[in-house]
Amino acid sequence: SAVISQKPSRDICQRGTSLTIQCQVDSQVTMMFWYRQQPGQSLTLIATANQGSEATYESGFVIDKFPISRPNLTFSTLTVSNMSPEDSSIYLCSVEGDRRSSYEQYFGPGTRLTVT
Amino acid sequence: SQQGEEDPQALSIQEGENATMNCSYKTSINNLQWYRQNSGRGLVHLILIRSNEREKHSGRLRVTLDTSKKSSSLLITASRAADTASYFCATSGAGGTSYGKLTFGQGTILTVHP
Numbered sequence: 675s676a677v678i679s680q681k682p683s684r685d686i687c688q689r690g691t692s693l694t695i696q697c698q699v700d701s702q703v704t705m706m707f708w709y710r711q712q713p714g715q716s717l718t719l720i721a722t723a724n725q726g727s728e729a730t731y732e733s734g735f736v737i738d739k740f741p742i743s744r745p746n747l748t749f750s751t752l753t754v755s756n757m758s759p760e761d762s763s764i765y766l767c768s769v770e771g772d773r774r775s776s777y778e779q780y781f782g783p784g785t786r787l788t789v790t
Numbered sequence: 791s792q793q794g795e796e797d798p799q800a801l802s803i804q805e806g807e808n809a810t811m812n813c814s815y816k817t818s819i820n821n822l823q824w825y826r827q828n829s830g831r832g833l834v835h836l837i838l839i840r841s842n843e844r845e846k847h848s849g850r851l852r853v854t855l856d857t858s859k860k861s862s863s864l865l866i867t868a869s870r871a872a873d874t875a876s877y878f879c880a881t882s883g884a885g886g887t888s889y890g891k892l893t894f895g896q897g898t899i900l901t902v903h904p
Contacts, residue, residue: 716896717878717879719891719892720892722890737831766833768892777820777888778823779882781832
């Protein structure tokens with residue numbers, strides 16, 4: 675299984691500001707995924723980040739609000755821009771394992787964001 | 791859109807009892823995975839079952855998959871207080887642009903009383 679770390683683990687931010695969340699994996703992976711979990715809710719996929727290409731966003735999520743970088747095969751960042759209280763959520767990155775793991779998907783510990 | 795539905799939404803049992811959670815989905819899948827989440831922290835991967843499998847075991851966990859009914863169940867036997875958590879099913883779509891993307895169910899909150 676992959677070991678994934680995220681920074682920061684939590685933050686409290688003021689509305690109108692931006693926060694960049696980092697995701698580091700202990701092995702090279704082709705695709706990385708970013709999810710959002712709003713309070714008391716399930717997880718929703720924000721975007722898929724492939725190294726060397728633009729991120730692919732799901733319906734309801736746009737690049738201007740959630741710009742993503744993927745500079746190499748072990749690292750990605752998600753920025754939450756111009757934040758409002760509605761952006762208060764847990765943000766999680768994930769990666770898919772290889773064929774030996776039957777493509778299990780593993781998650782980082784999450785970043786708990788509170789916007790005031 | 792969320793395609794997974796889980797029931798029950800909440801389950802409260804005594805230590806030693808078995809806990810069964812169900813998950814339904816709407817479209818064809820490549821695999822279905824179950825996760826545990828403690829107190830809003832990161833997700834812990836429990837088990838993956840492929841679309842061509844019907845049952846899988848891992849320790850005290852037993853997962854079944856019925857693709858004709860588009861449903862899965864997670865059974866935790868001999869539950870412990872430490873099993874108290876939220877449990878989510880997540881499906882990976884069959885090929886194309888769905889590759890690798892997970893669609894999550896709404897989750898079941900399990901409380902195991904000592």
